[in-house]
Amino acid sequence: MTKTIEKKSLCRICTAQCPIVVEIDEAGRPLSARGDKSNPHSEGFFCLKGKHFPEMHTSPNRLRHSLARTAEGGHARIDPETAMDEIAEKLKAILDRHGRDAVAVYTGTLFYQLPQTAAMATAFMDALRLRLRFSSGTIDQPGKQVAAAAHGQWLGGSHVFDESDVWMLVGTNPLVAISGGIPHANPARRLERGQARGLELIVIDPRRTETAKRAALHLQPRPGSDPAVLAGILRELIAQDLVDRAFVAENVAGFEILEQAVARFTPEFVAARANVPAEGIRQAARIFGGARRGSATAGTGINMSGWSNLTEYLVLCLNSITGRFRRAGDRVVNPGVLTTRRDFRAQPLPPYPIDGYGKPLRSRPLLPPAVCGLPTSALADEILLEGEDRVRALITIGGNPMRAWPDPIRTKAALERLELHVVVEPRWTDTAQLADYVLAPKLPLETPGSTLSTENLFTVSPALGYSEPYGQYAAPIVAPPEGAELLEDWEFFFGLAQRMGLALELPAGVFPIPGVRTPKTKLDMQRKPASEEVLDLVTKGSRIPLERLRRDPAKVLFADEAPVVVLPREAGNDAKLDVGSSRLLGDLDAFVAGDPFERAGYAYRLVSRRMANTFNSVGTDIDALTRRYGTNPAFVHPDDLAREGLVRGDLVRIASPHGEIEAVAWPDPDLRPGLVSMCHCWGSMPGRSADVRKSGVNIGLLISVEQDCARFSGIPLMSAIPVRLARAP
Ligand SMILES: Nc1nc2c(c(=O)[nH]1)N[C@H]1C(S)=C(S)[C@@H](COP(=O)(O)OP(=O)(O)OC[C@H]3O[C@@H](n4cnc5c(=O)[nH]c(N)nc54)[C@H](O)[C@@H]3O)O[C@H]1N2
Ligand SMILES: Nc1nc2c(c(=O)[nH]1)N[C@H]1C(S)=C(S)[C@@H](COP(=O)(O)OP(=O)(O)OC[C@H]3O[C@@H](n4cnc5c(=O)[nH]c(N)nc54)[C@H](O)[C@@H]3O)O[C@H]1N2
Numbered sequence: 001m002t003k004t005i006e007k008k009s010l011c012r013i014c015t016a017q018c019p020i021v022v023e024i025d026e027a028g029r030p031l032s033a034r035g036d037k038s039n040p041h042s043e044g045f046f047c048l049k050g051k052h053f054p055e056m057h058t059s060p061n062r063l064r065h066s067l068a069r070t071a072e073g074g075h076a077r078i079d080p081e082t083a084m085d086e087i088a089e090k091l092k093a094i095l096d097r098h099g100r101d102a103v104a105v106y107t108g109t110l111f112y113q114l115p116q117t118a119a120m121a122t123a124f125m126d127a128l129r130l131r132l133r134f135s136s137g138t139i140d141q142p143g144k145q146v147a148a149a150a151h152g153q154w155l156g157g158s159h160v161f162d163e164s165d166v167w168m169l170v171g172t173n174p175l176v177a178i179s180g181g182i183p184h185a186n187p188a189r190r191l192e193r194g195q196a197r198g199l200e201l202i203v204i205d206p207r208r209t210e211t212a213k214r215a216a217l218h219l220q221p222r223p224g225s226d227p228a229v230l231a232g233i234l235r236e237l238i239a240q241d242l243v244d245r246a247f248v249a250e251n252v253a254g255f256e257i258l259e260q261a262v263a264r265f266t267p268e269f270v271a272a273r274a275n276v277p278a279e280g281i282r283q284a285a286r287i288f289g290g291a292r293r294g295s296a297t298a299g300t301g302i303n304m305s306g307w308s309n310l311t312e313y314l315v316l317c318l319n320s321i322t323g324r325f326r327r328a329g330d331r332v333v334n335p336g337v338l339t340t341r342r343d344f345r346a347q348p349l350p351p352y353p354i355d356g357y358g359k360p361l362r363s364r365p366l367l368p369p370a371v372c373g374l375p376t377s378a379l380a381d382e383i384l385l386e387g388e389d390r391v392r393a394l395i396t397i398g399g400n401p402m403r404a405w406p407d408p409i410r411t412k413a414a415l416e417r418l419e420l421h422v423v424v425e426p427r428w429t430d431t432a433q434l435a436d437y438v439l440a441p442k443l444p445l446e447t448p449g450s451t452l453s454t455e456n457l458f459t460v461s462p463a464l465g466y467s468e469p470y471g472q473y474a475a476p477i478v479a480p481p482e483g484a485e486l487l488e489d490w491e492f493f494f495g496l497a498q499r500m501g502l503a504l505e506l507p508a509g510v511f512p513i514p515g516v517r518t519p520k521t522k523l524d525m526q527r528k529p530a531s532e533e534v535l536d537l538v539t540k541g542s543r544i545p546l547e548r549l550r551r552d553p554a555k556v557l558f559a560d561e562a563p564v565v566v567l568p569r570e571a572g573n574d575a576k577l578d579v580g581s582s583r584l585l586g587d588l589d590a591f592v593a594g595d596p597f598e599r600a601g602y603a604y605r606l607v608s609r610r611m612a613n614t615f616n617s618v619g620t621d622i623d624a625l626t627r628r629y630g631t632n633p634a635f636v637h638p639d640d641l642a643r644e645g646l647v648r649g650d651l652v653r654i655a656s657p658h659g660e661i662e663a664v665a666w667p668d669p670d671l672r673p674g675l676v677s678m679c680h681c682w683g684s685m686p687g688r689s690a691d692v693r694k695s696g697v698n699i700g701l702l703i704s705v706e707q708d709c710a711r712f713s714g715i716p717l718m719s720a721i722p723v724r725l726a727r728a729p
């Protein structure tokens with residue numbers, strides 16, 4: 001028997017960042033992982049993906065060195081220093097010739113798991129004064145930033161799950177996505193404990209999800225009809241006198257406007273539009289408004305089904321008119337561990353502009369850049385649209401555009417058109433295969449890390465981030481594979497900056513904190529800092545110094561520190577939250593006028609969903625993770641399958657007004673009839689023949705980036721897509 005040792009770390013596949021124990025063999029190779037049962041925050045929680053996280057470090061498919069495109073069109077090994085020399089020179093030439101708008105950066109989901117990289121890349125883009133920054137955020141939940149801008153944010157913090165007696169989840173399935181909504185660490189157990197305490201869970205989802213099955217009330221609306229459901233609940237809260245009048249009088253503007261805007265959403269009207277029982281709307285209001293503490297929060301489902309901004313805004317209104325916030329003198333449950341030390345105050349950050357942040361993209365003249373960032377759905381067009389000032393160079397990091405961006409045919413054409421595409425990526429993805437340079441990074445077990453990214457998620461929405469003062473440092477515990485020549489992701493940005501003569505100022509944190517000035521550090525560009533140093537700078541000014549976490553890795557909870565309480569409103573401050581934003585509530589008129597996404601001849605709607613064992617495109621190439629279905633099946637209600645003459649395993653042709661795919665049919669009795677539910681980020685390169693039973697299919701082929709895109713963010717219709725089904729010939 002070979003001897004193995006065990007070391008602790010954090011899984012970095014998804015934002016749950018579960019504490020894990022990694023088994024390492026005599027040669028220092030990580031073999032497998034399990035949840036860390038001794039960790040008081042997660043209590044051993046982890047998932048099957050996490051078990052295979054170490055293998056991603058040793059997999060023969062992992063890129064062990066960087067690659068550059070050859071004159072013949074293939075790729076050949078290049079050492080990273082030479083690659084950076086060449087890339088810096090090419091970037092400089094493009095910038096000199098065409099200006100800064102010829103260069104764009106796309107940061108994907110994995111990017112935000114790497115605090116040092118997020119900070120260094122931001123410093124690099126700032127130093128370049130780079131305007132064209134795109135992220136996966138605008139094809140995810142961009143309505144959150146839009147709604148927060150229109151509504152304002154409460155600087156005292158919201159109620160957290162563990163203390164709440166009601167919780168409402170709209171278009172999110174945290175028991176599978178483990179992505180917030182219910183705190184990441186062990187959401188099922190937290191829910192169980194909450195319910196034992198009396199918490200009532202309300203879920204609004206057209207699918208009877210793993211989370212919905214445990215709800216006190218599950219409303220299963222037609223997809224895309226959430227504005228009706230939420231407006232109906234708001235109206236009932238007011239009708240049943242469940243509004244926190246004192247909180248509203250002091251802190252909320254626009255109440256009468258909201259009251260008027262939702263007046264037409266009687267339970268009967270909602271029942272007809274959303275196809276949920278009228279009594280369910282009354283009951284939801286009774287449960288939500290009757291509780292003392294709680295929150296409503298939303299996920300990708302409602303952001304992708306056409307009414308992203310409006311729905312997220314109505315969710316915020318629900319929380320505000322019921323006063324679901326911490327008040328002066330309340331103890332702050334999580335004052336932060338690794339994030340910048342800050343005050344909590346019982347006052348709002350007042351609304352700020354939704355859009356008008358610079359000039360519109362060439363390809364989207366009617367879409368002024370908004371607070372959620374530039375529309376990633378438009379990036380392919382920015383590359384393709386002819387003109388002197390088109391995008392010619394792209395840096396992609398922590399993302400996989402060929403799988404993730406809507407309309408992969410257009411994406412492929414765009415990526416092929418680029419003069420320079422640099423991809424920082426550990427796998428030989430479809431995207432990497434189209435790149436000019438692929439820089440192979442070290443992976444998390446090989447580099448120092450921390451929980452900062454996930455902690456920082458509180459800035460994105462209430463009910464995200466950690467619900468207790470938890471923080472952890474993760475030391476590098478293994479060396480990269482023998483013979484590998486790898487850089488840490490952040491080193492690439494530092495290396496480019498050095499070569500381009502840029503002076504970098506490194507910001508602390510991963511996402512900016514509303515109302516807080518982030519500490520910044522000027523870097524000595526002559527000397528590359530050590531990774532640990534960068535981590536120190538990224539956590540500079542934190543409430544608990546990172547050094548304490550390094551010194552005592554067993555201590556990960558800091559509830560015993562001096563309590564932090566919410567301060568009273570500053571004298572003379574009369575800021576208010578706004579629940580009467582005409583720019584957002586105006587969408588209710590368009591909504592009432594009819595369903596703009598309906599198309600004659602397309603009887604079904606395809607809704608988005610996540611599968612438990614893969615994370616976006618990560619894991620779709622690992623047998624142990626794809627075994628259950630082998631593919632991303634098209635889940636359909638058994639009655640619908642029967643009507644279409646299909647049985648499990650048949651190939652079904654799914655057509656939208658934009659495109660067509662073939663998928664493997666799979667019965668799902670938990671689905672509302674009339675729907676197809678499918679997971680994204682599968683499939684193969686467009687134009688290459690592949691077996692959908694093995695490679696799956698890219699549902700982005702059904703999505704148009706030109707039609708049915710939301711205001712402000714440009715997020716396309718990625719759920720509730722009208723489709724028709726037919727047996728594949
Ligand atoms: N295992 C796993 N975990 C993941 C991911 C993964 O791929 N796999 N991806 C990660 C990422 S990038 C993200 S952003 C998060 C997302 O986390 P979530 O937002 O929780 O994602 P889903 O689990 O897809 O849940 C979305 C739900 O919305 C429902 N839905 C679809 N259309 C509508 C609609 O019109 N109205 C309503 N009310 N509901 C609708 C779907 O049925 C689905 O249950 O998950 C993260 N976690
Ligand atoms: N049709 C449809 N499309 C969707 C969605 C949907 O529901 N339906 N969901 C959308 C959502 S919510 C999102 S967030 C996007 C996801 O969009 P992306 O973020 O673009 O896609 P991912 O597959 O998550 O890409 C992550 C990449 O990071 C790489 N990676 C892993 N570890 C590291 C590392 O340490 N360093 C570096 N540099 N790279 C690493 C992985 O190998 C992977 O290729 O997709 C969106 N697309």
Ligand code: SF4
Nearest residue numbers: 011014017018047050
């Ligand atoms: S939920 Fe699974 S994939 Fe996500 S961090 Fe935990 S173990 Fe890793």
Ligand SMILES: [Mo]
Nearest residue numbers: 109136139140
């Ligand atoms: Mo996402």
